[in-house]
Structure formats: C-alpha cells, structure tokens
Amino acid sequence: MQQAKFHNPQPTRIGFLVVPNYSAIAFSTAIDPLRMANQLAGIPLYEWSVISLDGQPVPASNGLAVSPNTDINNAGKLDMLFVCGGIDIRDCCDQRLLRWLQSLAAQHVELGAICTGTYLLARAQLLRGYRCTIHWENISSIDEEHQFPDTVFTSELFVIDRDRYTCTGGIAPLDMMLNIIGQQKSRSLAETICEEFIHERIRNVSDMQRIPLRVHLGTSQPKLVDTVSLMESNIEEPLSLNDLARLVGVSRRQLERLFKKHLNCAPTRYYLELRLNRARQLLLQTNLSIIDVALACGFTSPPHFSKCYQHFFGHTPSQERRGHAASRGHTATSAARPASAHDP
Structure with a gap:
C-alpha cells in the first residue's frame, strides 16, 4: 500500500484496560487492526498499551493472561482508553478503577468499552446521556434492574456517540476499530485492513449484534x-x-x-x-x-x-x-x- 498523507502525524495513543475474565477474542480483534494500520501505512499511526489495575497479569476468561505494560497510576498520557470486559463484570467494580476512569473523562480522554466493559463505564457514571451497547446477554438484565435510567442501551453491534465508543463481544471490536480508523485516518486504509483480515465487509452502526x-x-x-x-x-x-x-x-x-x-x-x-x-x-x-x-x-x-x-x-x-x-x-x-x- 502506498504511504498516504495523514492529517495528524502524531500517533494516536490508546490504552486497553483489562479486568479479570475479559474476553480474549474481543481484546485481540480490537488491537490487531491498529497493528495492521501501522504496517500498511508504513508509519506509526497508533501506539497502544495494556493496562491493569495494579500492573499485574490478568487472566482472560479462557485462562490466558497478557502481561500489562503498566498500571492505572502510571498509564501516562492517553488519547483514548478502552475497557475490556468479559464474564462476571460486576465483580470488577473496584472503586479505584472507577475513580480513574472518571479522572480520564475529566481530562477529555475519549472512552470506550469492549464486550461487557460498558458496564464499568456506566457504573462510573460516564454514560449518562449517551447511547451505548453491550453484549446481548447483558441487555435484558440491565433493563430489568433499571440501574442506568439516563443511558440508552441498544442492540447494535457497536455505538459511536460523540466521545464514547462501545461494542459487543466476539469479533465486533474489529468492525468498531475499522470504523474508527476510517474516521480518524483513512477510509481506504480501513478497507485494506478489512481485506487483509479476510473480513467479508466492514459492518457499520446499523448492524445488529444477534443474528436475526x-x-x-x-x-x-x-x-x-x-x-x-x-x-x-x-x-x-x-x-x-x-x-x-x-x-x-x-x-x-x-x-x-x-x-x-x-x-x-x-x-x-x-x-x-x-x-x-x-x-x-x-x-x-x-x-x-x-x-x-x-x-x-x-x-x-x-x-x-x-x-x-x-x-x-x-x-x-x-x-x-x-x-x-x-x-x-x-x-x-x-x-x-x-x-x-x-x-x-
């Protein structure tokens, strides 16, 4: 691919916060499009780091663990942060983590969530007045408990609402990240990444997460x-x-x-x-x-x-x-x- 001229020569700095039992497939499909974007562009369009609460490895729901780069107190300057969730997300509502998310929002860091990570953003009161999505298995329980009356949970594959980015699990993060890359860098770059990953098409915000x-x-x-x-x-x-x-x-x-x-x-x-x-x-x-x-x-x-x-x-x-x-x-x-x- 020919190197294109991009509006922002500085790499976009993205953090991925992993919590216990996060979805490994959702986490991987969120990061790999960034790697491929850098490879195809020939320049570092993105930099990313893996963050955990205390800097220690966190097991995913499949038992595997990725060694984080840092902890929440030493994450440095970020442009975007994605909370990577999975099963038993309610057990991950550590108050230190919620306060840190709130501090990032106060610094105007764009916030996102993958799979059930949306629940933590909502618990941190960072989705009030926003539309968002979460894995379909969790929507009915959230609606039933009326925990977040000021937040609209949809059944869409992913939702981009101003400075909030939320998506469901599985390979949905791939589509969300391709849409983000298309918006931030180049639509043709996103389409080329889609072809490299043998992905049939880039799904958009109108796609639903459950197969009808x-x-x-x-x-x-x-x-x-x-x-x-x-x-x-x-x-x-x-x-x-x-x-x-x-x-x-x-x-x-x-x-x-x-x-x-x-x-x-x-x-x-x-x-x-x-x-x-x-x-x-x-x-x-x-x-x-x-x-x-x-x-x-x-x-x-x-x-x-x-x-x-x-x-x-x-x-x-x-x-x-x-x-x-x-x-x-x-x-x-x-x-x-x-x-x-x-x-x-």
Whole structure:
C-alpha cells in the first residue's frame, strides 16, 4: 500500500484496560487492526498499551493472561482508553478503577468499552446521556434492574456517540476499530485492513449484534419471523397462541405447522424456551429474587417456574444461582492462589 498523507502525524495513543475474565477474542480483534494500520501505512499511526489495575497479569476468561505494560497510576498520557470486559463484570467494580476512569473523562480522554466493559463505564457514571451497547446477554438484565435510567442501551453491534465508543463481544471490536480508523485516518486504509483480515465487509452502526431469525430462514417465512419477534418483545406478559396467530394474520393451525416445519417444535414450546433462557440470564446477571425473575419472564406461579426451569435445564433456579456463586468463588480462589512448583 502506498504511504498516504495523514492529517495528524502524531500517533494516536490508546490504552486497553483489562479486568479479570475479559474476553480474549474481543481484546485481540480490537488491537490487531491498529497493528495492521501501522504496517500498511508504513508509519506509526497508533501506539497502544495494556493496562491493569495494579500492573499485574490478568487472566482472560479462557485462562490466558497478557502481561500489562503498566498500571492505572502510571498509564501516562492517553488519547483514548478502552475497557475490556468479559464474564462476571460486576465483580470488577473496584472503586479505584472507577475513580480513574472518571479522572480520564475529566481530562477529555475519549472512552470506550469492549464486550461487557460498558458496564464499568456506566457504573462510573460516564454514560449518562449517551447511547451505548453491550453484549446481548447483558441487555435484558440491565433493563430489568433499571440501574442506568439516563443511558440508552441498544442492540447494535457497536455505538459511536460523540466521545464514547462501545461494542459487543466476539469479533465486533474489529468492525468498531475499522470504523474508527476510517474516521480518524483513512477510509481506504480501513478497507485494506478489512481485506487483509479476510473480513467479508466492514459492518457499520446499523448492524445488529444477534443474528436475526430471518437470516436463518431467509425471506420466505415472514410470518414466522414476525411471530418470534412478537414473542421476544412480550416476555413479561406472554401472548396467547391465538393472539400471536391473529397479530401476524394466520390461523393457529397454520402457525403450528410453520413452527413444526422450520423450527421443529411447537410455538408454545419455542416461547417457553425463550422465557426460560431470559430467566437464566437474569438469575446469573442480577440480584433479583427468584420470584421477581419468574414474574419478569411471565411466570405467575413460582412453583410452576421452578418446575419448568428444572425440566429444561436439569436443575432448579435456586440450584442454578448457588452453583454459579460457588463457581465464581472457586475461580477467584484459584486466581488468588500463587503458582507452586508442584502444580501440574
């Protein structure tokens, strides 16, 4: 690639703050576009550093750890900072970290978040009046708890709102960073990076993070897609099968045939599984009582909710929550235990 003239000859300095159990794939797909931008441009357009709370390695959710360059007290001058989150993000709300994020905002550092890192920006009160996104598994629990009423959480792949940059997990950071590179440096440079990474296209802010059912079914089953959309929008107060059929303009019998043929289940079963999966998200991601979770997912009888949950997942809601708490405690203990020469 021919070296282009760029408006800002000084490298953009970007920090990546990693917290325990961050997503390794999301972290990597955020950094690699910067490396490729420098390589293709032939000049250092970007400089980046990895930062942790205390400068010590932080294990990702896959158990691997990257050695940070520095800690939050010695991060130096930054133009942008991205908070890299993953699972159990609520356990990472260290007050020192939140205060540091607030100090960066006061210095007009542009702030971003990857995967569930958005939660930490919101907890630091740095997303008030902003639109943002977070991994789809976390949106329902945040909405249910009404923790951040002044922040709009969307289902978009990534959101760029003024000086805030948020994206979901997986390879979504690749698309967000390509859009940032296109805005800051050169659109043609971003497109060339996309080709180098064998990425089909640069997705934009209008792309949604979950693969819609219509992608799987194509355009031949609009009634089925509309029905599932109605189900997903009516979890707390489920619609009857007759109401669903009426709203999409088919008979109940025809709707049952569509579900059986294309999804291999009855519509009532599909609806129940949607509600149970939502309930599991709320159990694992919020402090709502089991009764409140049941009501939020359309179960008026807690015993009926528990029975359905156990039949579908193999254990009761209370067992689910206790098991999750125990596994988190075990992980924290293992991470804190110093390595021994006798360890396997």
